[in-house]
Amino acid sequence: MANGPSEIILLIAGLIVAGLVSGVLLETWGDMDEAIRDKGEESAADVRTRASLVNDPSNIAWDDTEKTAEIYLQNSGAVKLDLNKVAIFIDSLSLTVAVADGSTIWTPGEVVHFTVDDTSDTLSFSGENPAIMTITVASSDVGYAGAYTVTEEVRIVGS
Amino acid sequence: MAGSSVAAMVVGTVFIMIFGMATVSLVDSVNETSKNSDYDLPDPEVVFVVVTDKQEATGPISTLSWTGGVNSGGSGYVSGTTCSLVSSSSGTGATIQVFDGDSDGVIDGFVGASLVPGNGYESGEVVTIDCGSDGSDGTATYSITAIEDQNTITIQNTGSETVQLSHIWITISDTSPTQQGTPFLFIEHYTGTNVYLFPGEDVSTEPFPLNQATHGFSIGEDPDRAFLAIYNHNDAVSVTIT
Numbered sequence: 448m449a450n451g452p453s454e455i456i457l458l459i460a461g462l463i464v465a466g467l468v469s470g471v472l473l474e475t476w477g478d479m480d481e482a483i484r485d486k487g488e489e490s491a492a493d494v495r496t497r498a499s500l501v502n503d504p505s506n507i508a509w510d511d512t513e514k515t516a517e518i519y520l521q522n523s524g525a526v527k528l529d530l531n532k533v534a535i536f537i538d539s540l541s542l543t544v545a546v547a548d549g550s551t552i553w554t555p556g557e558v559v560h561f562t563v564d565d566t567s568d569t570l571s572f573s574g575e576n577p578a579i580m581t582i583t584v585a586s587s588d589v590g591y592a593g594a595y596t597v598t599e600e601v602r603i604v605g606s
Numbered sequence: 607m608a609g610s611s612v613a614a615m616v617v618g619t620v621f622i623m624i625f626g627m628a629t630v631s632l633v634d635s636v637n638e639t640s641k642n643s644d645y646d647l648p649d650p651e652v653v654f655v656v657v658t659d660k661q662e663a664t665g666p667i668s669t670l671s672w673t674g675g676v677n678s679g680g681s682g683y684v685s686g687t688t689c690s691l692v693s694s695s696s697g698t699g700a701t702i703q704v705f706d707g708d709s710d711g712v713i714d715g716f717v718g719a720s721l722v723p724g725n726g727y728e729s730g731e732v733v734t735i736d737c738g739s740d741g742s743d744g745t746a747t748y749s750i751t752a753i754e755d756q757n758t759i760t761i762q763n764t765g766s767e768t769v770q771l772s773h774i775w776i777t778i779s780d781t782s783p784t785q786q787g788t789p790f791l792f793i794e795h796y797t798g799t800n801v802y803l804f805p806g807e808d809v810s811t812e813p814f815p816l817n818q819a820t821h822g823f824s825i826g827e828d829p830d831r832a833f834l835a836i837y838n839h840n841d842a843v844s845v846t847i848t
Contacts (some may be wrong), residue, residue, distance in 0.1 A: 458610045461618055469621055478626045481751045487639030494645045503833035506779045508786035521775065523837035525647060538676045557774040558789065575784060583800065599814050605786045 458460065463466070468569040485515065488591045496593030497524035498533075498584040498600060501558050504601040507580075509572045514565040520582065521558045528553040532585035536565050538578050554589075570604030621818070632848030638772055650836050651765030652774060653655070654843040657832040658758045661848075662813045665753035666723030666825060667691065667700050668731075672715070672748065679712035680735065680746030688720070689737035691748065693727055704746075705737060713746045723825060725815065729753045754825050758815035761792065761834065763803040771796065771803055774836045778821055780829040787829060788822035 501519035509516045518535060522528050530553050534545050548560035572578075580601045588594040667719035670691075683689075691697070703720035704713050713735065727733070727750050735746040759776060763769050774792040779785060795811035803809060816823040823829050834841040 450771060454610065458614065462614075465617070465621065467747070469624065473624065473628055475688055480628075480632050483632070483639055487635065487642045490639060491642035491645065494643065495647070497647055497838070499835065499838045501775045501777065501835040502778050503777045503831070503843040504840075505833075505842070506781070506784055506786045509742065516787075517788075519777075521773075522838065523644075523647070526826065558775055592757070604786065 482601050492591040492593030496524040496595040497585040499523045507603050507606045516563050517562045518563055519558050522553050522555050524587045525555055528584050529587040534583040565588045574599045576603045578603045581585040612715050633817045648837055650767050650769040651839050652761050652836050653764050653841040655760040655762050655844045659847045661755050661757050664726045664728050665756050666725045666815045667727050668752040669750040669752050671751045677747045680743050683713050683744040684740050687737045687740055689735045692736045695728050697727030716834050750759040754815050758813045760810040762808035763805050767804055769803045777833040778829045779831050781831050790820050815846045
């Protein structure tokens with residue numbers, strides 16, 4: 448066996464240190480593993496979440512009296528989208544978004560009709576106006592909900 | 607010494623195994639993440655071949671008129687009754703509200719705004735006015751002097767993916783004066799049996815009249831632009847109006 452007690456002490460000390468270091472390293476690797484998995488699931492949710500504008504972007508009617516427009520969006524992703532998590536901005540102004548066609552579920556490929564309303568009466572369009580429309584949607588997945596934002600140049604025609 | 611070396615080797619081997627397993631798990635996670643990022647969403651490419659707005663061989667009734675000796679006012683008709691226009695060819699669905707000013711049972715005319723144009727009627731065709739079992743003799747006739755234009759849309763899959771027809775949306779709009787139409791599904795006017803549009807294939811709708819509720823334009827209007835949307839792909843074309 449060992450040549451005296453000092454060698455045994457050294458061996459035991461070495462094992463303890465190695466065990467502690469290993470524990471710390473394994474815990475760190477475990478955290479990294481979990482973080483990478485989480486990121487993967489988030490990426491998977493994000494990449495499957497997408498929506499696109501169905502309206503002709505060269506001609507989006509704007510009711511300048513009511514400050515409203517009718518917007519049609521297609522779920523062009525691979526997961527259901529949450530109808531309550533749709534945000535639409537025109538020229539960076541957030542608009543109130545309401546489902547106009549009674550849809551309660553938004554499956555891939557389906558188009559939903561929304562009415563957007565500038566309740567702050569900030570926007571004013573008469574005639575043809577170039578504008579930037581930003582649309583944000585989120586998936587209705589439980590756990591990781593994917594998100595997607597698209598910005599389009601549109602021509603808003605006020606009346 | 608030998609015993610402690612063996613013990614150290616065993617413990618070292620165990621550590622190596624643990625680290626190895628952790629490494630494999632980590633690499634798996636990285637691979638899975640990488641795979642998720644590579645996920646491809648549908649990327650269809652569908653384009654318009656042509657969109658026409660023209661008078662077809664048959665169509666919805668635009669105008670009705672008496673044409674002298676050809677037509678008859680019949681007898682037993684009740685003014686204000688909504689009656690069907692019975693076609694001698696393929697027309698169906700047209701109705702009018704008859705007008706009998708002197709209450710003699712002979713039709714004097716019809717309420718202009720009451721004409722429901724139906725579809726499938728020929729220009730020049732004589733239609734019989736059928737009011738059902740209201741006591742009329744069902745012999746009154748009118749002549750169709752004009753039928754409405756109809757739109758036909760032909761699209762082609764120019765991409766490499768098969769496309770589900772029920773995912774293709776069309777919006778017809780007018781550029782002068784600028785007026786936005788209402789998006790509608792291509793398959794609303796497609797009567798073929800295809801569910802999918804395969805690469806290189808093209809399909810057409812049946813000729814269809816415009817409808818305010820469905821398209822955002824009334825039957826007599828001539829919007830001049832068509833816009834197609836499917837997922838992130840769009841196409842637009844001028845409507846050929848003749």
